[in-house]
Amino acid sequence: TLLTINAGDYIFYTDWAWTSFVVFSISQSTMLAVGAIYYMLFTGVPGTATYYATIMTIYTWVAKGAWFALGYPYDFIAVPVWIPSAMLLDLTYWATRRNKHAAILIGGTLIGLSIPLFNMINLLLVRDPLEVAFKYPQPTLPPYMTPIEPQVGKFYNSPVALGAGAGAV
Numbered sequence: 001t002l003l004t005i006n007a008g009d010y011i012f013y014t015d016w017a018w019t020s021f022v023v024f025s026i027s028q029s030t031m032l033a034v035g036a037i038y039y040m041l042f043t044g045v046p047g048t049a050t051y052y053a054t055i056m057t058i059y060t061w062v063a064k065g066a067w068f069a070l071g072y073p074y075d076f077i078a079v080p081v082w083i084p085s086a087m088l089l090d091l092t093y094w095a096t097r098r099n100k101h102a103a104i105l106i107g108g109t110l111i112g113l114s115i116p117l118f119n120m121i122n123l124l125l126v127r128d129p130l131e132v133a134f135k136y137p138q139p140t141l142p143p144y145m146t147p148i149e150p151q152v153g154k155f156y157n158s159p160v161a162l163g164a165g166a167g168a169v
Contacts, residue, residue, distance in 0.1 A: 021123060025116040028080050032056075032115065033108040036086055040103065046094040049107075053086035075126050081118040085111045 035056075036049035057079060064077040089107035096102035 021116070021120075024080075024123065025119065028082070028119070029085075029112040029115045032082050032085060033089070033104075033111045036089055036111075037100075037104055037107070040089070040093055041100050044098065046090050046098070049086040049089040049093070050083060053082035056082055073127070078123060078126050080115070081122055082115070084118050085114045088114055 032049075032053060036052045039052050040046070040048040060077065060079045064074075064079060067076050068074055088110040089103065092107035092110060093103040096106065
């Protein structure tokens with residue numbers, strides 16, 4: 001559950017919108033499928049996946065509220081739309097007469113196909129975080145966490161940077 005919530009705390013830069021959407025979709029689909037199928041097969045009860053998705057949604061609402069209380073903008077955390085996809089998994093489990101292999105294959109596929117669709121409009125409504133970051137400076141942050149403009153190419157002659165590779169530059 002914590003991994004799923006943290007996967008929702010992505011930074012949706014407008015320059016990286018497609019990449020962020022793909023990473024978000026894969027991580028959320030995987031987390032929901034693995035977590036929900038684990039709970040569902042452990043209990044053997046159809047409806048468990050929807051219960052799991054509801055709990056994750058509530059946890060994320062709490063995290064969203066906590067960040068908002070710290071002064072961050074309301075859309076700093078996007079709450080993924082897990083519940084409809086989990087309902088499809090529950091329906092698959094019920095329709096295949098509780099066949100766990102069918103639930104994993106068919107239900108997992110349905111989750112992977114439906115989560116990007118359910119979240120697309122949700123994610124399009126998110127404001128550009130880079131713009132938000134400079135519009136909402138956090139005066140209580142310690143100096144080492146204060147956002148600064150990147151010094152591109154400042155150390156291009158540094159032997160340390162040259163020895164460490166392009167990542168250090």
